[in-house]
Amino acid sequence: MAEEAERQHLFSYLEHRFGISRKHFADYLLLRKRRTWFLLRDTAFISSAVRLKPVQAGLRAFQQVGGFVKPTTRFIQTFGRFADRSRVQIDLVRLQALLRGEKIHVDLPLHNGYVILVIGKGHVLGLGLYVNGRISSQLPRKEIRDAMLS
Amino acid sequence: MTHLFEQYGDMIPDFSCFQESLRRPLPTHIRINRLKIAPSSLVEVLEEKGIRLQPASRRHDTLWLAPDLRLPGNMLEYFLGYIHPQALTSALAGIILSPHENSCVLDMCAAPGGKTSHCAEIMNNTGLIIANELYPARHIPLGHTLARTGVMNAVVTGYQAQEFPLKQRFDFILADVPCSCEGEFRVSRKRDTYREDRGKKMLPELQKKILLRGFDLLRQKGKMLYATCTYNPLENESVVNHLLNEREAEVFSIDTEFCVEPGLTQWKKETYDKRLQRTIRFYPHRVDSVGFFMASIGRRG
Numbered sequence: 001m002a003e004e005a006e007r008q009h010l011f012s013y014l015e016h017r018f019g020i021s022r023k024h025f026a027d028y029l030l031l032r033k034r035r036t037w038f039l040l041r042d043t044a045f046i047s048s049a050v051r052l053k054p055v056q057a058g059l060r061a062f063q064q065v066g067g068f069v070k071p072t073t074r075f076i077q078t079f080g081r082f083a084d085r086s087r088v089q090i091d092l093v094r095l096q097a098l099l100r101g102e103k104i105h106v107d108l109p110l111h112n113g114y115v116i117l118v119i120g121k122g123h124v125l126g127l128g129l130y131v132n133g134r135i136s137s138q139l140p141r142k143e144i145r146d147a148m149l150s
Numbered sequence: 151m152t153h154l155f156e157q158y159g160d161m162i163p164d165f166s167c168f169q170e171s172l173r174r175p176l177p178t179h180i181r182i183n184r185l186k187i188a189p190s191s192l193v194e195v196l197e198e199k200g201i202r203l204q205p206a207s208r209r210h211d212t213l214w215l216a217p218d219l220r221l222p223g224n225m226l227e228y229f230l231g232y233i234h235p236q237a238l239t240s241a242l243a244g245i246i247l248s249p250h251e252n253s254c255v256l257d258m259c260a261a262p263g264g265k266t267s268h269c270a271e272i273m274n275n276t277g278l279i280i281a282n283e284l285y286p287a288r289h290i291p292l293g294h295t296l297a298r299t300g301v302m303n304a305v306v307t308g309y310q311a312q313e314f315p316l317k318q319r320f321d322f323i324l325a326d327v328p329c330s331c332e333g334e335f336r337v338s339r340k341r342d343t344y345r346e347d348r349g350k351k352m353l354p355e356l357q358k359k360i361l362l363r364g365f366d367l368l369r370q371k372g373k374m375l376y377a378t379c380t381y382n383p384l385e386n387e388s389v390v391n392h393l394l395n396e397r398e399a400e401v402f403s404i405d406t407e408f409c410v411e412p413g414l415t416q417w418k419k420e421t422y423d424k425r426l427q428r429t430i431r432f433y434p435h436r437v438d439s440v441g442f443f444m445a446s447i448g449r450r451g
């Protein structure tokens with residue numbers, strides 16, 4: 001189990017950066033394994049699960065990347081819809097550019113950091129990294145096939 | 151073509167139609183993942199792209215036929231976890247088991263995770279699913295499926311299913327066991343003859359052990375679904391019959407909108423408990439999907 005201070009730190013970050021209220025995580029446990037945090041639904045059966053020597057538990061939610069903690073793509077795809085800031089709407093053309101390794105220019109009143117990439121009618125793709133007016137992709141390139149972009 | 155599954159000629163009704171159905175490729179079915187998107191929204195999204203979907207079920211709005219989609223895994227909606235390509239009959243396993251919200255579920259042979267993620271969706275990501283998979287290499291695709299579909303109530307374990315620890319009892323158990331996969335067979339360009347797999351002779355013993363262990367893990371009022379994608383009675387009715395001989399088990403009728411055949415009460419020299427008639431067989435000439443056998447099991451009394 002992650003320590004309460006870690007939980008507070010991570011969910012405060014989500015609230016501050018993206019406006020995702022920590023109330024959305026009230027029913028979940030935050031687990032930590034080395035440099036990775038997992039979100040698992042809290043339930044009366046958890047103690048049973050622990051006795052069974054789990055290999056994996058819940059959804060991988062955060063990953064330590066250097067000195068930073070990055071929310072995972074799958075975590076953001078699930079909870080990103082609750083965000084009311086640091087969201088960037090892109091289209092297929094800009095997505096293709098990002099996935100080619102290009103940086104796209106945006107004009108946002110933001111501090112540098114992660115942004116949520118949204119396509120179409122609110123479909124959350126994952127994260128980009130916003131630095132000094134440009135966004136680079138943090139999407140898992142191997143999982144997005146070229147055929148998906150046509 | 152006449153030699154295909156000819157050992158089942160007397161068992162499968164309208165056998166020539168069955169054999170003819172094997173000439174047709176498997177249709178593309180998808181399951182819409184309600185953990186991520188409402189079915190009506192997804193249908194709308196795809197229609198805007200010119201992709202036509204047809205309801206595959208009158209009762210369940212998550213099951214769709216996608217005749218325009220050759221490779222659903224190449225869609226952005228797949229990456230987003232909105233859809234999961236899954237045979238219609240495979241998706242019915244989760245629906246027939248119907249695990250309740252906030253219940254404790256065991257999926258004994260979980261990889262690659264399609265049925266596990268379906269259970270999580272039916273449970274609305276509540277309760278707990280123990281997704282058990284023996285082979286570490288298969289934990290990877292299992293984990294990917296669960297993550298992509300937004301499952302947050304599952305814990306993966308790595309036990310031999312037949313030796314799953316008896317520390318815990320479960321409300322619902324899915325025993326979708328290793329089998330000879332005859333139900334998946336369709337004639338393709340790659341092969342036009344069906345070959346007997348010598349390894350499949352070992353399967354019934356393994357399946358019996360898994361089913362017995364699953365039954366022993368079931369709570370008093372719990373429900374287990376035994377499922378295979380094969381036609382072989384030695385892997386189906388014979389296995390369930392073995393359970394009935396060894397345990398105080400009951401077989402329950404299965405309500406489904408689809409055209410099914412009842413389980414057998416005899417095969418060659420074997421005679422089975424008449425309760426096996428409550429099991430069901432899906433054939434490709436009745437339901438255009440993978441052939442399946444399913445048995446709904448509980449404790450007697």
